[in-house]
Amino acid sequence: xxxxxxxxxxxxxxxxxxxxxxxxxxxxxxxxxxxxxxxxxxxxxxxxxxxxxxxxxxxxxxxxxxxxxxxxxxxxxxxxxxxxxxxxxxxxxxxxxxxxxxxxxxxxxxxxxxxxxxxxxxxxxxxxxxxxxxxxxxxxxxxxxxxxxxxxxxxxxxxxxxxxxxxxxxxxxxxxxxxxxxxxxxxxxxxxxxxxxxxxxxxxxxxxxxxxxxxxxxxxxxxxxxxxxxxxxxxxxxxxxxxxxxxxxxx
Amino acid sequence: xxxxxxxxxxxxxxxxxxxxxxxxxxxxxxxxxxxxxxxxxxxxxxxxxxxxxxxxxxxxxxxxxxxxxxxxxxxxxxxxxxxxxxxxxxxxxxxxxxxxxxxxxxxxxxxxxxxxxxxxxxxxxxxxxxxxxxxxxxxxxxxxxxxxxxxxxxxxxxxxxxxxxxxxxxxxxxxxxxxxxxxxxxxxxxxxxxxxxxxxxxxxxxxxxxxxxxxxxxxxxxxxxxxxxxxxxxxxxxxxxxxxxxxxxxxxxxxxxxxxxxxxxxxxxxxxxxxxxxxxxxxxxxxxxxxxxxxxxxxxxxxxxxxxxxxxxxxxxxxxxxxxxxxxxxxxxxx
Numbered sequence: 001x002x003x004x005x006x007x008x009x010x011x012x013x014x015x016x017x018x019x020x021x022x023x024x025x026x027x028x029x030x031x032x033x034x035x036x037x038x039x040x041x042x043x044x045x046x047x048x049x050x051x052x053x054x055x056x057x058x059x060x061x062x063x064x065x066x067x068x069x070x071x072x073x074x075x076x077x078x079x080x081x082x083x084x085x086x087x088x089x090x091x092x093x094x095x096x097x098x099x100x101x102x103x104x105x106x107x108x109x110x111x112x113x114x115x116x117x118x119x120x121x122x123x124x125x126x127x128x129x130x131x132x133x134x135x136x137x138x139x140x141x142x143x144x145x146x147x148x149x150x151x152x153x154x155x156x157x158x159x160x161x162x163x164x165x166x167x168x169x170x171x172x173x174x175x176x177x178x179x180x181x182x183x184x185x186x187x188x189x190x191x192x193x194x195x196x197x198x199x200x201x202x203x204x205x206x207x208x209x210x211x212x213x214x215x216x217x218x219x220x221x222x223x224x225x226x227x228x229x230x231x232x233x234x235x236x237x238x239x240x241x242x243x244x245x246x247x248x249x250x251x
Numbered sequence: 252x253x254x255x256x257x258x259x260x261x262x263x264x265x266x267x268x269x270x271x272x273x274x275x276x277x278x279x280x281x282x283x284x285x286x287x288x289x290x291x292x293x294x295x296x297x298x299x300x301x302x303x304x305x306x307x308x309x310x311x312x313x314x315x316x317x318x319x320x321x322x323x324x325x326x327x328x329x330x331x332x333x334x335x336x337x338x339x340x341x342x343x344x345x346x347x348x349x350x351x352x353x354x355x356x357x358x359x360x361x362x363x364x365x366x367x368x369x370x371x372x373x374x375x376x377x378x379x380x381x382x383x384x385x386x387x388x389x390x391x392x393x394x395x396x397x398x399x400x401x402x403x404x405x406x407x408x409x410x411x412x413x414x415x416x417x418x419x420x421x422x423x424x425x426x427x428x429x430x431x432x433x434x435x436x437x438x439x440x441x442x443x444x445x446x447x448x449x450x451x452x453x454x455x456x457x458x459x460x461x462x463x464x465x466x467x468x469x470x471x472x473x474x475x476x477x478x479x480x481x482x483x484x485x486x487x488x489x490x491x492x493x494x495x496x497x498x499x500x501x502x503x504x505x506x507x508x509x510x511x512x513x514x515x516x517x518x519x520x521x522x523x524x525x526x527x528x529x530x531x532x533x534x535x536x537x538x539x540x541x542x543x544x545x546x547x548x549x550x551x552x553x554x555x556x557x558x559x560x561x562x563x564x565x566x567x568x569x570x571x572x573x574x575x576x577x578x579x580x581x582x583x584x585x586x
Contacts, residue, residue: 051466073465082466089463091456093523102456106468108449112477115448116441122448129449151459162463169467 003062004029004173004204005050005081010059012045019045021227022059027173032195032205034218036238038247042227043208044086047177050206051083052076063173078106080172086181088158092151096142096161099150100133103165107132132168140164140194155182159191167198174198175206180214192217223247271580286432290425298424300536302496305431307532309438310489311516313482315531316442318514319522320451321478322458323373324381328513330391331361331483333505335490340408340500341401350414350495357487365483366476373475388510395502407501414495427496434492435529438485443525454478486513519560520567527569534560534568 005027012020019042027033037043048054050061052073061069063081071079091099108125115122137143140160145153150161159179166174176195180188188211196217199205209215221238223231225247231238238244290298310332317323338360339353372383395402402408413422414430421427445451456464457471465471494500512535520531538556542549564571 053462072470073462074468074470077466077468084466085463089460091459091463093459094452094455098452098455102452102464103467105449105453105456110449112445112450112481115445115450118441118444118448122444125449126447129452165463165467 003027004064005206006060006062007046007050008060008062010046010049010056010061012042012049012054012057019227020049020056023224023227023229024059025222025229025232027204027206028220029172029204030199030202031219032199032207032217034215034221034235035206035208035224036210036212036215036221037224038210040226041224043210043224044177046224047083047175047208051081051175077169080170081175082166082169082171082173083175084159084162084166084177084179086178088155088162088182090150090153090158090161090165092149094150095147096150096153097130097133097137097146099161100136100142100165100168101126101129103136103168104129104132106169136164136168140167156184156187159183159187163191163194167203171203173204173206175208177208178210179207180209180211188214271583290428295424296540298428300540301533302424302427302431304529304532304536305428305435306489306493306496307513307516307536308435308529309431309492310486311513311520311532312435312438312442312525312528313485314513315517315520315522315525315528316445317478317482318517319524319527320446320454320458321475323475323479324378324514325384325479325482326381326507326510326514327368327384327387327391328482328486329388329505329507329510331365331486332490332493332509332513333391333395333500333502334361334364335487335492336494336500336505337395337402337408337490338487339491340411340494343412344408344410350412350491353494354488354491357491358484361483361487362480365480369476369479373472373479385507385510388507392502392506395505402500402502405502407499407503409499411494411498411500413498414492421495431492431496434488438488439525439529446525450474515557518567519557519564521564521569521571521573522567524567524569524573526572527567530568530572 003026007026008024009022010020010024011018011022023046035043035046045054049056052068052071052075056069060067063076063079068076068079068081091102094102108128110119110122110125137146140163142157142160142164145157150158153161159182163179179191183191192214195205207215207218215221216235218235220233221235222229223238223241223244230243230247231241289301310328314325314328317325335357338357339350342348342353342356343350368387372380375383396404399406413420415421416430419426421430453464453469453474456467457469457474461471493504516531516535517528518531519534520529521527539549539553542552545552566574
């Protein structure tokens, strides 16, 4: 399978402290790829580099075969690389529907002038965003809270809103940062089902998590420890790896 | 004001929804009728206050949009207000050009300065950005004073001709009133459109969670610059209208206190609602004049009013009205 995302020998330091050291891994198209590691392993830094919030000191990030290492976050998003956040980042003063409507931003194109004048194109864009949001609410089980302010929802539902919003943005690669954080076991189970369903529909998912239950849905896992990839492979291989057991599982 | 579609409870039956809308339009019709006949019975000074409210609505709309929809505190509006005023004053008195040329030049210069200054400055955020815009207001005030070859310095520029609309000279507050408010209403309508557009969603998304907005493809910096330029254009337009209304401009009208007034009206009115700008503008124009009857203590009383408004109406007048309307709709939905 072709690699949708390739991280090649990426290094990054903060104030002389090397957080990532020549990290390389690939995300094959159509898979669910897990990236796990203990706290402080450098997962968030790596995730920020992949999504464009941080630039690497050295190394490359290739997406669909192109070097995107210096591309901005919106530019990466426009090419289909979308992420969520460890703490759900909903638009607190917008309703659930409006949050998800905002997800269709890049699928529409009317600008500021069209918006001011309320041109037919601007109105058509809003109708399209609304239709996409309503479909997403249906799909992610958010219809009952569609008119509620997203900031007033409990954490689990905020995470669903964030996921639905990311989904309507039609990503090719969805990067999820600790998506099970703050969820109870039922919600985690539902999340796993949702992610598997999205993956079956063709969405490639990169999953950063320290939740071992969640990463069981991953077809391939990379283990990051102290800024280095120490193991890669299927879950059973990872679980059998002595370095992983020592460094991550504490066995 | 109905800002988002979601403010109308989805459970409201169609007939009741129609009835609510009819009542709303009834209120609008009454307000319009009052507005239309006001110059017939109100005194000249009252109409003068209302004209200034209209001018401040236009300038304040830009500040309110930056604050309420983008989360940007701008204290630079007095500069663009001044540029608009001086441009048309200079062009019409020194060159004898028609007023529209002065308006266009003021708008163009303001937009260019907003772009040039906004591009680097809008990379800042929070109070750093507020201080940077304050610095711009101070620089503007100094230049308006020092460049007396252009602005007339403290002596100002007088003899600015009144606007002439197809032979109808707007040489009284009553006449100007019928220009400034329709212009303000048109701009409010355009901004309401913008608020409900794709760009409006992007602005509010950026305000609430900029990182998440960027992930959805919103270029936060570019969007901020665009809205800043739009805000400057509104400031310049208001300034140009002001110059033709009072026929005389001097640096006293474009100081930091004016910038604070524009921000104040946005905060008091409720920057998240378009209608709030009008209420804020009416408040900061009318309230000081009402309180001036109490003599020297009027400034203290005004400060007290401001503190009370901020404490009891944290979302501003527009926010409070919106909440009241929501409650009314909810009550109607229940009955």
